[in-house]
Amino acid sequence: MTTLREGTIEYHFPASWTVSKYDGWPFYRRHFEMAFGGCKATDTAALDPKGTLWLVETKDYRAHPRTKPMDICDEVSLKVRDTLAGIFAAAKWHSDHPHLAEAVMHLTAKRIRVVLHVEQPARQSKLFSRALDLAHLQQQIKQRVRAVDPHPVVVDFASFGRLPWSANPVSEMT
Numbered sequence: 001m002t003t004l005r006e007g008t009i010e011y012h013f014p015a016s017w018t019v020s021k022y023d024g025w026p027f028y029r030r031h032f033e034m035a036f037g038g039c040k041a042t043d044t045a046a047l048d049p050k051g052t053l054w055l056v057e058t059k060d061y062r063a064h065p066r067t068k069p070m071d072i073c074d075e076v077s078l079k080v081r082d083t084l085a086g087i088f089a090a091a092k093w094h095s096d097h098p099h100l101a102e103a104v105m106h107l108t109a110k111r112i113r114v115v116l117h118v119e120q121p122a123r124q125s126k127l128f129s130r131a132l133d134l135a136h137l138q139q140q141i142k143q144r145v146r147a148v149d150p151h152p153v154v155v156d157f158a159s160f161g162r163l164p165w166s167a168n169p170v171s172e173m174t
Contacts, residue, residue: 005170006043006058009117013165018105019046022055022083025090027097032086039082040075045106048164053109055080060119061132073137076116077144084112084148114145114152115163134159 002013004021013019022028023041032039044056057076059066068075091103118132138154145152153162160167 004044007060008063008170009058009060009119009167010170011044011056011165011167013046014048016049017046017165018102019044020099020102022086025086025097025099027090027094027099027103028086031094032082032089035089039086040079041086042076042079042083045083045087045102046165047102047106047109051108051110052113053106053111054113054115055083056115056117058117062119062121066131071140072116072118072132073140073144076114076141080114080145080148112148114141114149116141116152116154117156117160117167118154119156119169 001015002017002019004011004013004019006021011019021043022045023043028039028041033041042055042057044054044058046054046056048054057079059072066072087103087106090097090099091107094100116137118134118137120132134154134156138152141152141154142150155162157167157169
């Protein structure tokens with residue numbers, strides 16, 4: 001099993017998968033992040049044994065509300081586009097980085113899936129509202145990324161069972 005942590009969420013992928021934090025790749029940080037006036041990145045890129053490349057973006061608003069002015073669906077779609085371009089560039093033009101083999105494997109994907117994992121406060125309050133409707137988000141993201149994934153997935157912990165890996169909350173201290 002491969003365990004990957006994003007903030008206060010821990011993901012557990014099957015051992016047969018190739019999984020990494022794409023937004024932490026040195027290639028992305030050193031070369032691609034500032035290219036073209038600035039590029040975005042999904043948090044995770046995971047290739048399953050069937051050849052599906054999963055691009056996962058995690059948004060956890062349980063402790064801190066969203067403050068970015070950009071629409072969340074626009075943000076995710078830009079991250080998907082830029083991640084795909086970054087993986088391609090990493091595989092084709094930069095042979096001196098530690099994720100080269102992984103980038104090349106990602107290019108062999110037969111299918112691309114987009115996942116937005118959104119956590120919101122359990123109870124609504126004036127300080128932390130549950131302002132995001134997951135079904136609406138899914139429809140909006142579907143319109144934006146349908147060229148690469150006609151069936152993107154928007155989940156929270158309650159609906160996570162639809163995915164082939166698991167997730168659980170962890171405290172900041174662990």
